[in-house]
Structure formats: C-alpha cells, structure tokens
Amino acid sequence: MPVHILIADDHPLFRAAMCHALSTMEGTELCEASSYPETIATLEANDNIELVFLDLSMPGNEGLHGLSDLQARFPDVLVVIVTAQESPNLIQKAISLGASGFIPKSASVETIVDAVEQVLEGETWVPTTPAPESIDQDEPDDFHARLRQLTPHQLKVLKMVSDGLLNKQIAYELAISESTVKQHVSAVLKKLGVINRTKAGIAFKNAMHI
Template identity: 70%
Template sequence: MCQALTEVVGNRLFEASSFSETLEQLHSQRDIELVFLDLNMPGNEGLAGLTEIQSLFPDVLVVIVSAQEEPAIIQKAITLGASGFIPKSASITCISQAVTQVLDGEQWLPDNMAETIANLPPQDDVTERLAQLTPHQFKVLKMVADGLLNKQIAHELDISESTVKQHVSAVLKKLNVINRTKAGVAFKHAMGMH
C-alpha cells in the first residue's frame, strides 16, 4: 500500500509508524494537505485518531486506509469528517482517482461501497452529535472517557478546573447524556473502541 501511495503522491509522502508520530509530522510540516490514516495504526483507537486530527488541523483532509471494510465503520468515518475511504487492497489507479477527487474537495469511496453505505440506516445520533463538538470539548471528552478527573484534565490541558467543568457540561448537553460515565461510554462506542 505504501509503495502504491508513493507512486501516486511521489516524494511528497511522509510516513509515520504511529499515531503520535503522525501528529508530530502535522505539527512540524505545516503544508500537509492530506493524511492517509490507518485505523489499526499503533496509538490510534478506532476513529478517535480521525476526530483528533479533524479537531487539531481542520484544514487537513483525512482519508481512511484500512483492511476493515465494514460499511458501518466507513459510514461513521464519513459522518465524522473523513474525505474518503481506500481499502488496503486498492489498485494504484483506484488510489490515484481517490487522491485527485479528495484534493478537488469531493468525497471518495469505492463504487461498490458508496451504494452500500447509501442504503444503510441513518448514522446513530451520538456520532452526529460528536461531530458538533469543538476541538477543546472533544479533547476533554476523550480524557473523560479515559477516566481522568477534572483536576487531571485541567493539569493536562493547562486550563483551570472551572473551564474543564464548563467543557464537560457543554459536552453532556451536546451529547444529551446525564453524566460523565454515559458520555465516556457513548464516545468509546461511537469511536469503535472497546
């Protein structure tokens, strides 16, 4: 797959072996337009990496590259802002077509998948609601889902505890849940984390 991507994008391709390395590349190489994100990359849990990139780098396009081809996962990825999905088995022609279309501002899915996804029942409400969170709210929710307390979140993000409380209550309201535990469960379920 990497070799095929290099053929399509040429020497402008930066590789990362983990999700944290991907974020480092995005922070240091400010002109990155497109990220190919593997759902099974070390450090990337389900669709959480997609939403993190989207919240930190809103102008970067993200295409999911995966051997997992379940239509429901792909539908969630698109709902959460992915610009496309390329199966790992895709041909060079297919990858080239996807890159061109995505860089032109369009979404890209393999032909057989586009129809399947269009016929799926509508996305669950929580995924839609997650897509409405601000970058700060998303970060706070991810930390809540990881079991961190307000004090720990405040320390991690270098903000006051009262700001964390405001973010948490905004998240609960947007997700329409009554407490942190339910918010964390909803987040993990929507991200495909177990």
Template identity: 65%
Template sequence: MSVKILIADDHPLFRAAMCHALTSVEHLELVETSTFPDTLSYLEDFQDIDLLFLDLTMPGNEGLNGLAQVHALYPDVLVIVITAQEEADVMAKSFALGASGFIPKSASVECIIDAVNTVLDGETWIPPTVQVPSDSQQNSAASNASSVSDQGDFTARLKQLTPHQLKVLRMVSDGLLNKQIAYELAISESTVKQHVSAVLRKLGVINRTKAGIAFKNAMHLN
C-alpha cells in the same frame, strides 16, 4: 502548484506501495509518518499538508480517535482513511467524523489514484463496490450508543467539539475524575467542569457516564 500528501501508516511496505502508486499523479509531494503521535507532530510543526492518508490501526491511534483528533485540530486537512477494516459501519463512522475518502488496503492502484483526484476536486470517494451511505445509514453509525437522544447522529456531533473538549471527553470515557483531568491537562477543575458541561450540551446526553459510553461505542471499529 504542488499538493502535499502525508501518508501515515506503520507498515513500510505499504507506504512504499502508496508512494509508488502515486508517482503517476503530477505535482504531488509525498511525506511519511509511521505512528500517530509523529503524524500529529508533523501536522503541528509544518501545517502545510493538503491531504492525509490515515491508517486507523497505526501505533498511537485507537479506533477512530485519531480521525476525530485530526478533524478537530486541523479541519482544513482532507483525510482519506486507509484501513483493513472494510465494514460498512466503520466507513459510515469515518464519513460522519469528517473523512473525505475511505480506501480498503485491498484497493487497486487505480482506486488510490482515483481517490486522490476525487478528494482533491472537493468530492467524497468511497470504494466502487460499496454504495454511497445514505443519510439514514450515517445516522445509524452510532446506533450502539442507545443512550443518545434522537436528534441526529452521535458520531457526527463529535465534529462540534473543540480540541480541548474532545480531550476532556476522551478522558471522561477512560473513567478519569475532574480532578484527574485537570491535573493531566494542567487546567483548573472549574475549567474541566465547563468543558464537560459544553460536551454534554453539544452531544445531547444527560450525564458524563452516558457520554463516555457513547464515545467509546462511536470510536470502536467493530
């Protein structure tokens, strides 16, 4: 049985290098996208992807927003983050948001192949030069969000949100009012208020302003 992998990256040469690196792995079917909207469209239209290589800085993907969206919409798709951002904080946030692997773009072919095999075996893969993040490290991934309560890590809590709640939170973080959110999503203002209340409860914050600030901090790559 073949495994279908989607390589989502905006650099043709890098996609070609990834495809070449994976030619030695048996029973793989590779497809490619170059923008985040195209990636979401492919996932929605075909829904047959087993593993997604996701570039954090491809067009349409702002920071870790794309990873959060994919996990909310397609929780069964395994995601390996591929990025030039090699900071430990970015990696910790990626794992907290549901990534199964984290590959710096400087990684060798051997590392890429090992990452695929490891993740498909149901385990987490990180660069061999980096220590596995401890619980305390993951819990500090969103430490800049100082308004969040002490109960766990804010970034990990984002995984509790439904796709609609995540959209509402993203719009709240952009400063949109309930009326504006209702218009953008074609839902009632009352429904928006229900989503906001649910978001605040799940994230453990006391108001929408604090939720928006914490979300932006959690999604930021630096």
C-alpha cells in the same frame, strides 16, 4: 502548485506502495509518519499539507479517535482513511466524522489515484463494495456530527471521561484547574445532547469503536 500529502501508516512496505501509487500523479509532494504522535508533529511542522492518508491501527491511534482528533485540530486538512477493514458500519462512522474518503488497503494503484483526484476535487470517495446504499445513514450520523462540534480540548476531555478519569485526574493530566475541566465537561454534554458524563463516555466509545 504541488499537492502536499502525508502518508500516516506504521507499515514501511505499505507506505512505500502508497508513495509509488501517488508518484504517478504529477505535482505531488509526499511525506511520511509511522505513528499517530509523529503524524501530529508532522502536520504542526508543515502547514502546507492538504491531505492525510490515516491508518486506523497505527501506534497511538485508537479506533476512529485519530480521525476525530485531526478534524478538530486541523479542520482544513482532508483526511482519507486507509485500512484493511471494509465494513459498511465503519465506513459510515468515518464519513460521518468528516473523512473525505475510505480506501481499502487492497485497492489498486489506479483506484488510489482515482480516489485522491476525487477527494482533491471536493468529493467523497468510498468503495463501490459494499454499495453506498448499504450504509445506514440514520441515528449514528447525528451523534458523529455533534462530535465534530467539539474543540480539541473538549475532545480530549471527553476521551478521558470515557476512560473513566475523574475531574481531578483530568485536571492533573492536562495541567488545568478542576473548574476548567467542569466547564469543558458541561460544554461537551450540551453539544452532544446527553444528560451525564457516563452516557457521554459510552456514546463516545461506541462512536470510536471499529
């Protein structure tokens, strides 16, 4: 059975390079997206996609929010981050949020193929430099794990809360009642283990920042 892979990146040359790298693997079916909205639309239209290469800086994707959103909407799809940034803190956040891998854009064809094979076998792939032991696995992991408990609607409400929107504004934007917004906010605070929306918003921004 072919492996269906989506390459989500706004740079045509990089997408072409990824297609070339992945074409060396037998049985891969590739599709592309150049923005985050296009990524979502492609996934909704193709339920056979198993793996997404997600660029963190593509249009419509703010920091790690795209990763968190994909995890909530498409829990069965593996997501591998591709980015020019390689800081241990960013790698930690991405893996904590559920990424199956983290590939620097400077990686060789051989490295990309090796990473994909490991991810498809259920393993997590991160660069050998920085060394995995340099990645702090303490407090941030707990909050990122809690974030992964949120539903797509709760995640969307949390993002709006972090942007400073009031319940009335959130209700208008999402075309739902204020009471429903309040229920979502209450559920978010409970799942995240924070006492108010201000703390939830600040913690979310810190978690999504790259």
